[in-house]
Amino acid sequence: MSVTHAPETADVLRRQDPELAEILLGELERQSTSLQLIAAENFSSPAVLAALGSPLANKYAEGYPGARHHGGCEIVDVAERIAVDRAKALFGAEHANVQAHSGSSAVLAAYAALLRPGDTVLALGLPYGGHLTHGSPANFSGRWFDFVGYGVDAETGLIDHEQVRTLARSHRPKAIVCGSIAYPRHIDYAFFREVADEVGAYLIADAAHPIGLVAGGAAPSPVPYADVVCATTHKVLRGPRGGMILCGSELAERVDRAVFPFTQGGAQMHTIAAKAVAFGEAATPAFTVYAHQVVANARVLAAGLAAEGLVVTTGGTDTHLLTVDPAPLGVDGRTARGLLAAAGMVLDCCALPHGDVRGLRLGTAALTTQGMGEEEMAGVAALLAGVLRGETEGQKAREEVRELAGRFPPYPGQ
Ligand SMILES: Cc1ncc(COP(=O)(O)O)c(C=O)c1O
Incomplete structure (x- = not known):
């Protein structure tokens, strides 16, 4: 199989649905002949794409390995256990949940695990690079929680740490979120931990962007500092589109229950297998x-x-x-x-x-x-x-x- 097996897939598709086959090949052509400078995008490997396009996509698997609501999960259970074990080893985390369907789903589950509607959360303001899930009025986060935004220094563009500390002291948030869609510098997780401890807040690191660099040892890890780390498995990490949550053992059950059954239904086993493949690649x-x-x-x-x-x-x-x-x-x-x-x-x-x-x-x-x-x-x-x-x-x-x-x-x- 070639790196993308897309032409083969296209052959199957062409016979049945030429209209969609052309779209698949057209997108492959677009990606191959232009420069993909979108910071959230990457090219997954053929092995990741193979897992994504596999019959695991057919399997329903509500619940967790060994405790599913559906029969016939013996094999996909192994895939999920491998994904979890690889994620834990890769990031040095006590617990990993690999079922979150996306980065946003991971953040939603982190809030569900730690917060109640109406709680105050301190996060990077949207005009400075906060994600929609960090309090946008158009998102569940802005509607269900009381977000306070910190900013960056207008001159340097760096996170205004003094403002973070001041806002944390005056608003006493239940959680502090660090992480961004556009911050180009390393985040000082030790600083955020210190402020969170001072005001008795949980620290949630939304490491959707840097997590792949963390995997490759090219950026500091939030795992030793944050109560919960949310991440995407695409972007630099180069896996399938999806989410992941890392935390300590003490929060493991709350996080798992926040993903399923609180915010999601059946796990997407093809994506979880593809995540396992990507974690394996990222460990090399x-x-x-x-x-x-x-x-x-x-x-x-x-x-x-x-x-x-x-x-x-x-x-x-x-x-x-x-x-x-x-x-x-x-x-x-x-x-x-x-x-x-x-x-x-x-x-x-x-x-x-x-x-x-x-x-x-x-x-x-x-x-x-x-x-x-x-x-x-x-x-x-x-x-x-x-x-x-x-x-x-x-x-x-x-x-x-x-x-x-x-x-x-x-x-x-x-
Ligand atoms: C910081 C941050 N959080 C959450 C997300 C959401 O990820 P997804 O698009 O998979 O829902 C992103 C996506 O870019 C992000 O950058």
């Missing part, structure tokens, strides 16, 4: 090399964009992601995203700390999986700036992107 020396290369690439990309005149939040990055303001090149974030998309550079807009400005968020997880290194990142920075300045004509940029992507196929031999 090759993944450690990968995780460090992701960060090295992000640093070169940040430095390259800064040299081209874009404003890089916090002056750089410790992680796989960076946020930039393209305004000095004469375009706002939204316009920039459109221009870059037309050139085949796919990325997101994001809020920036200095006022009401839309910037760009970029990540290097996917390009690094393709095998690109620092040299290519320097080239991407130059090309991106050339497009935004209007120096590189759109069609020419698209050709350059196609050529670069063509040299680093995400699924070689497909």
